[in-house]
Amino acid sequence: MKAKTDTADVIIIGGGIVGCSTAYNLARRGARVVVLEKEDVAQEASGRNRGNVRLQLRSRLELPIAMEAVRLWESADEELGLPTEFxxxxxxxxxxxxxxxxxxxxxxxxxxxxxxxxxxxxxxxxxxxxxxxxxxxxxxxxxxxxxHVNPQKATWAFATAARRLGADFRTGTRANELLVENGHIVGVRTEGGDISAPVVLNAGGVRAPELMKPLGIDLPIxxxxxxxxxxxxxxxxxxxxxxxxxxxxxxxxxxxxxxxxxxxxxxxxxxxxxxxxxxxxxxxxxxxxxxxxxxxxxxxxxxxxxxxxxPDDHPIIEPVESVPGLYVSAGFSGHGFALGPAIGRLMASLILDGTPTHPIDGFALSRFQGEKAKVEHEPxxxxxxxxxxxxxxxx
Ligand SMILES: Cc1cc2nc3c(=O)[nH]c(=O)nc-3n(C[C@H](O)[C@H](O)[C@H](O)COP(=O)(O)OP(=O)(O)OC[C@H]3O[C@@H](n4cnc5c(N)ncnc54)[C@H](O)[C@@H]3O)c2cc1C
CATH class of the missing domain: 3.30.9.10 (D-Amino Acid Oxidase, subunit A, domain 2)
Structure with a gap:
């Protein structure tokens, strides 16, 4: 059997809709992607939700992303070659x-x-x-x-399409530690060994905070x-x-x-x-x-x-300033599945081009930190x- 490569352009932690959609969009653009999933694709929130692709009563910050997501859901079956039941x-x-x-x-x-x-x-x-x-x-x-979409089928559709484009999904593989050298992310430690990459995305859903704590970063999820x-x-x-x-x-x-x-x-x-x-x-x-x-x-x-x-029901999406190469996209507060296809594109664009497809300033972790910390619910x-x-x- 061919040995698994232990280097990648991007390591994604989490095989939920965020991880799978981002893996698909990165692989489509030629990036070498490894996805680490401690269980299997769509085992956590992305496989347990009700598939409501809701635009109604979305906040001002999320609505443009949700509207783009609906457009992408409409063409997803054709694009991915598998049914999402949207x-x-x-x-x-x-x-x-x-x-x-x-x-x-x-x-x-x-x-x-x-x-x-x-x-x-x-x-x-x-x-x-x-x-x-x-x-x-x-x-x-x-x-x-x-x-409305079938969340399990849809997450698997993104994962399968990403795999076809070369993304390497390592299921049953927990990311145990983020590896940092000279202040930069350099890879991830797993039970099966270390994997090196200059970019790591933490898309670990409700478990995303666990890997950040040792770096002194508190994700309030x-x-x-x-x-x-x-x-x-x-x-x-x-x-x-x-x-x-x-x-x-x-x-x-x-x-x-x-x-x-x-x-x-x-x-x-x-x-x-x-x-x-x-x-x-x-x-x-x-x-x-x-x-x-x-x-x-x-x-x-x-x-x-x-x-x-x-605390404000919005996700945390950012390149982590204190650790270049490390990105977070998590904390979608119970209504993130709907956004999945657009978030994948947004993250791929942020990672590969340095510019997200939608403004993300309102999703920065810093909104919860320091004297200016604000928790606003709007509208x-x-x-x-x-x-x-x-x-x-x-x-
Ligand atoms: C009951 C329920 C109903 C919902 N209904 C809706 C709805 O109708 N519409 C909607 O838009 N949203 C809904 N949601 C919310 C939606 O499911 C989530 O916002 C979305 O699925 C989040 O996707 P994710 O990829 O960020 O996280 P997840 O799907 O949780 O994926 C994270 C993955 O990371 C893996 N992981 C975590 N830590 C590690 C590690 N250290 N190493 C390796 N792998 C790791 C986990 O195993 C998991 O598979 C609902 C959620 C629930 C629970």
Whole structure:
């Protein structure tokens, strides 16, 4: 067997959507890439999420990246040669409460100003999209450009396309240490030996902080547990991804008819993976209240995953100033899958050209450091708060 090369142009730590999409974009441009993944591709958040490619209630900083990502998702199957199951289905936020509904008009207008197709819907109009919706719902806020994707297939599609272009994926290989000489990154230590490279990208998701600590760099990324239920296949329940303003129950229907159910806010309970039967009961109770015919839905599986939260719900993306050659792209705060294809392009451009495809100043780690540290959530209207996945629902 041919020996593995122990040098690369770029080492990527993490085989999630960020690592795989970046590997694909770097390999496409001729870089020699090694991806280190401690388990397998799409084993963490990128394989456990609900595939909501949400534009609705995205912040000003993330929206241009999310809009580019939608364009890239639309052509991804053809480009990668594998199915991602991306479909443009829209996002529909509904409420039982008049005081919340009042905010929908303002949000729809703001979204239209940002270039999105956005509408306020009456109960009758909602019923055309979600025939079984509760009579108690008073209004809906629909954006139609959002999409849905199969996250496991999509991550594997990027990984497979990257491999075809020569990227070397080393699964079951943990990065144990970042190697630094004379202040510059020079490689990564693994159990199987050292790999040298002048550039290393830490795309380790919720685990990204662990490798940075020995360098004295504190990445404020922490886990928030989110539990998902999947039902047996059902006839059409909803075309758009449906979210309720409060309680924060939500679900999308996959291309093959299963429903992916969940209820926020995500919980800060450390690296806990336990499934709560009480939470399953809560999700089902609120799902049935929202769409009463779902009393007939059969739950076939449950799982949990961790949102990788930063204090302001935005990722940390930067070339690490104190260690030339080291880059970070992590902490996407529970809504990063949607951005995956655009983040891969952004990172490849940042690494190879020194210029990102979108401004990243707002994603610098320094925003959390020193006297100027700021934790801003924007836009800050009542309804816009629901863009944050750890916020309580609106009642
Ligand atoms: C339940 C749930 C639902 C979600 N729903 C949505 C949604 O609908 N829409 C959306 O846009 N986002 C959603 N998200 C968020 C989304 O999944 C993440 O933002 C995104 O997948 C992050 O991708 P990533 O590549 O940064 O991290 P990850 O997918 O976590 O990948 C990081 C990888 O790095 C590996 N790794 C870490 N440390 C090391 C090391 N030292 N050595 C080697 N490998 C290492 C890990 O094993 C992991 O595979 C959801 C998340 C969860 C948990």
């Amino acid at each position: 479909r443009k289905v829209g996002n529909l936020l509904v409420t039982y409460h008049d005081n919340i509904a009042e905010g929908f008009g303002k949000e729809a207008e703001r979204h239209r100003d940002l270039g999105l197709d956005a509408h306020v819907l009456s109960l009758d109009q909602i019923r055309e999209l979600v025939p079984g919706i509760s009579q108690d719902i008073v209004s809906g806020f629909l954006t139609t450009d959002d999409g 922490s886990p928030a547990k989110h539990q998902i239920l999947v039902t047996a296949r059902m006839p059409l329940v909803t075309k758009p991804y449906l979210r309720c303003a409060g309680p924060r129950v939500s679900f999308g229907q996959t291309a093959d008819g299963t429903l992916l159910l969940g209820m926020g806010p995500a919980q800060s309970v450390g690296f806990d993976t336990s499934i709560s039967r009480a939470h399953i009961a809560n999700i089902m109770r609120e799902t049935i209240r929202l769409v009463p015919p779902l009393a007939a839905a059969r739950v076939v599986r449950a799982w949990t995953g961790w949102f990788e939260m930063t 800050d209207s009542l309804v816009a708060r629901l863009g944050r996945l750890t916020a309580e629902g609106l009642h």
